[in-house]
Amino acid sequence: MSAPLKRETYLLSRVDLPDSHRLAVYKANGGYAALEKVLTGGHTPAQVIQLVKDSGLRGRGGAGFSTGLKWSFMPDPAKDPRPRYLAVNADESEPGTCKDRVLMEKDPHGLVEGILVACYAMRVKTAYVYVRGEYRQSYERVEAAIAEARAAGLVGQKILGTDFACEIWMHKGAGAYICGEETGLMESLEGKRGHPRPKPPFPAGFGLWGQPTTVNNVETLSNVPFIVLRGAAWFQSLGTPKSPGNVLIGISGHVERPGVYELPLGIRARTVLEECASGVWKGRSLKAWLPGGSSTGFLPAAKIDVAMDHDSIKEAGSMLGTAAMVMLDETACTVRAMQVIARFYDHESCGQCSQCREGTQWLHQIFARLERGQGRREDIELLSSLANGMAPGKTICALSDAAAIPTHAVVKHFRDELEEHVRLGRCPLASPHDVSDWVAEEAHA
Amino acid sequence: MGPGKPSLPAALVRELEELVTHYPQRRAALIPALHRCQEELGGWLAPDTLEACAAFFGLEPVEVFGVASFYPMFHLHPSGKHVVGVCHNISCALRGAEEILAEVCRVTGADVGKVSPDGRYQVQRVECQGACTAAPMLVLDGVFHENLERAEVERVLGTVPKGPRLLESLR
Numbered sequence: 001m002s003a004p005l006k007r008e009t010y011l012l013s014r015v016d017l018p019d020s021h022r023l024a025v026y027k028a029n030g031g032y033a034a035l036e037k038v039l040t041g042g043h044t045p046a047q048v049i050q051l052v053k054d055s056g057l058r059g060r061g062g063a064g065f066s067t068g069l070k071w072s073f074m075p076d077p078a079k080d081p082r083p084r085y086l087a088v089n090a091d092e093s094e095p096g097t098c099k100d101r102v103l104m105e106k107d108p109h110g111l112v113e114g115i116l117v118a119c120y121a122m123r124v125k126t127a128y129v130y131v132r133g134e135y136r137q138s139y140e141r142v143e144a145a146i147a148e149a150r151a152a153g154l155v156g157q158k159i160l161g162t163d164f165a166c167e168i169w170m171h172k173g174a175g176a177y178i179c180g181e182e183t184g185l186m187e188s189l190e191g192k193r194g195h196p197r198p199k200p201p202f203p204a205g206f207g208l209w210g211q212p213t214t215v216n217n218v219e220t221l222s223n224v225p226f227i228v229l230r231g232a233a234w235f236q237s238l239g240t241p242k243s244p245g246n247v248l249i250g251i252s253g254h255v256e257r258p259g260v261y262e263l264p265l266g267i268r269a270r271t272v273l274e275e276c277a278s279g280v281w282k283g284r285s286l287k288a289w290l291p292g293g294s295s296t297g298f299l300p301a302a303k304i305d306v307a308m309d310h311d312s313i314k315e316a317g318s319m320l321g322t323a324a325m326v327m328l329d330e331t332a333c334t335v336r337a338m339q340v341i342a343r344f345y346d347h348e349s350c351g352q353c354s355q356c357r358e359g360t361q362w363l364h365q366i367f368a369r370l371e372r373g374q375g376r377r378e379d380i381e382l383l384s385s386l387a388n389g390m391a392p393g394k395t396i397c398a399l400s401d402a403a404a405i406p407t408h409a410v411v412k413h414f415r416d417e418l419e420e421h422v423r424l425g426r427c428p429l430a431s432p433h434d435v436s437d438w439v440a441e442e443a444h445a
Numbered sequence: 446m447g448p449g450k451p452s453l454p455a456a457l458v459r460e461l462e463e464l465v466t467h468y469p470q471r472r473a474a475l476i477p478a479l480h481r482c483q484e485e486l487g488g489w490l491a492p493d494t495l496e497a498c499a500a501f502f503g504l505e506p507v508e509v510f511g512v513a514s515f516y517p518m519f520h521l522h523p524s525g526k527h528v529v530g531v532c533h534n535i536s537c538a539l540r541g542a543e544e545i546l547a548e549v550c551r552v553t554g555a556d557v558g559k560v561s562p563d564g565r566y567q568v569q570r571v572e573c574q575g576a577c578t579a580a581p582m583l584v585l586d587g588v589f590h591e592n593l594e595r596a597e598v599e600r601v602l603g604t605v606p607k608g609p610r611l612l613e614s615l616r
Binding site: 083093191192341 | 475539
C-alpha cells in the first residue's frame with residue numbers, strides 16, 4: 001500500500017453551520033472569493049479552463065470524464081459567435097444516490113458560485129439548473145440562493161462591477177430518470193419527451209437548441225471554487241493521481257449509519273463501511289455491494305478492500321459511478337435485489353431503442369419469475385444472452401448498459417444463488433411472509 | 446383562442462408569460478408550465494388543461510399530451526386528494542419498503558395504484574426519490590418523510606388536512 005490518503009473536508013465544510021444556505025453565512029466563510037479572484041484578478045477564461053484541466057477534476061455525475069477537457073471542447077467565441085449554454089445536471093436519480101441533494105439543500109451558493117466560474121471560463125451567459133421534480137427543497141434552496149446572489153450583484157449584468165454578465169434560471173424536471181442522461185436532459189429542457197440524442201454531434205457543438213452547450217453535474221461544479229482558490233496542486237494532493245480530489249460517497253442499505261460522507265477518492269471501501277457507516281447492521285456480515293449506484297454491478301464481499309477510485313473499481317470488475325455504495329447483508333437475496341433493479345430500468349427505458357425497450361422488460365420478467373420460484377434452468381443463460389444483446393454500445397444512450405451491467409455481474413458472482421432458485425423452485429432466503437404480496441402483485445401487473 | 450376553447454386562468458397566464466422569457470424558445474417552458482397547471486388546476490392534467498396549455502404554447506394538443514404522458518410526475522387521471530408514494534427501489538427495499546407500503550395500504554384502505562374508499566388518498570409505488578441514506582421513505586403531496594418506521598406511518602398520513610389538498614404555489 002502507498003502512503004495513507006490525506007483527509008480534509010472542503011465540499012461539506014459549511015453544511016453544519018446554522019443557515020448554511022444563506023448568502024451571509026456563505027460569504028462569511030469564504031464564499032464568492034473564487035468568483036472575485038477570476039473576475040478581478042486578471043484571469044482569462046482560457047486560464048481558468050487550464051487550471052481546471054491541471055487539477056485533474058473528473059465529473060462526479062457518473063462517467064468520470066475530465067471536466068477541464070469537457071470545457072475546452074466549447075468552441076472559441078471569436079470563431080463561433082452563437083449563443084452558448086451551461087446545463088447543470090441536478091437530475092440526481094441513480095438509485096442509491098443522494099449526494100447532490102446535500103449540496104443543493106445545505107450549500108446552494110457553492111453551486112451558484114461554481115456555475116458562475118464555469119460560465120466565465122466557457123464565456124456562457126445563460127445557465128439552466130435542471131433539478132429533478134421530486135427535489136422540492138433542493139429546488140427552493142437553489143432558487144433562493146440565485147435570488148440572493150442576484151440582489152447582491154453576483155448574478156445578472158455587470159457582476160462584481162465587471163463586464164461579466166450571467167443569468168441562471170431554475171428548471172424543474174418531472175420524474176424521468178432518463179433526463180439525467182445529458183442529451184435526454186437537453187431534450188427535456190427544450191420541452192420535449194426526454195429521448196436521448198445520438199452522439200455525435202456532441203453537446204459542445206450542438207446542444208440546447210442546437211447551440212454550444214456543456215452539461216455538468218452539481219458536485220462537479222461545487223468543486224470548482226475550491227480549485228480556483230486553493231490551486232491545482234492542492235486538489236491533486238487529495239485522492240489519487242488519476243482520480244484527484246474528494247468525492248461525496250453515499251452509503252445505504254444494510255449498514256448501521258447510512259449517510260453521505262466526504263472522502264478522498266481512493267479511500268478503501270472497507271473504511272467507508274466500517275469507519276463512516278459503523279459496519280453492516282445487526283452484527284451481520286456483508287454479502288454483496290454496489291460501489292456506485294444500481295447500474296454499476298454487484299461486487300462480492302471479498303472485494304470490500306478495493307479503493308474507491310475510477311481505475312481501482314474498474315479493475316475489480318465494476319464502476320465508481322456516482323460513488324453510491326449500497327450494501328447487502330448475508331440475509332439479502334441478490335435475485336430479489338436484481339428484480340428491484342431490473343424493474344426500475346424497465347420502468348425508465350425511454351423506449352426509443354428496441355434492445356433497451358424489450359431487453360429491460362425481459363430482464364425484469366426473468367428476475368421476477370426466478371424470485372417467484374418459477375425460473376427455468378435455461379433462464380441464467382438467457383439473462384447473459386439478453387444482456388449481451390443490450391450492451392455495450394448497442395443503443396443511443398447507456399440506460400441499456402445500466403441494466404445489462406448488473407445482470408452480468410450477478411450471473412458472474414452469484415450464479416449459485418440463481419441456480420438454487422431454479423432448483424428449489426423458491427427463493428431460499430425469503431421468509432414465507434415476505435415473498436408475499438409484492439411478487440404476487442407484480443405477477444398480475 | 447376561439448370561443449368555447451378551454452383557456453388557462455389569467456393569473457396563471459401572466460405567470461407563464463414571465464416564465465417563457467427565461468428561454469430562447471417558448472416551448473422550453475412546457476414542463477415547468479405543466480407542473481404549475483397541475484398544482485393550480487385540481488392536482489391532475491385534465492384534457493381541457495392540456496388543450497389550453499397547447500394553445501398557450503402554440504402546439505398541437507397531441508404534442509402536449511405526448512410530453513405529459515412521458516413524465517411520471519404528471520397525472521392524466523384524477524387522483525386522490527393526497528398522493529402517497531412509497532419508494533420501492535433498492536436502498537428502501539433493503540430497509541423495509543414493502544412493510545411501509547403494506548402499512549400505508551392498511552391505514553388508508555387503498556390498494557396499490559388506487560384511491561382509498563374515502564377518496565382521501567392515492568397510494569402508489571414510486572422509484573428512487575434520492576432519499577437512499579434515509580431509507581425507507583414515503584413522499585406525501587411532495588413532502589419527504591424519511592427514516593420511517595412502520596409504527597410512524599399512521600401519524601405521518603394524518604399530517605395532511607382532511608379537506609381538499611392545499612395546492613402550494615411552487616414554480
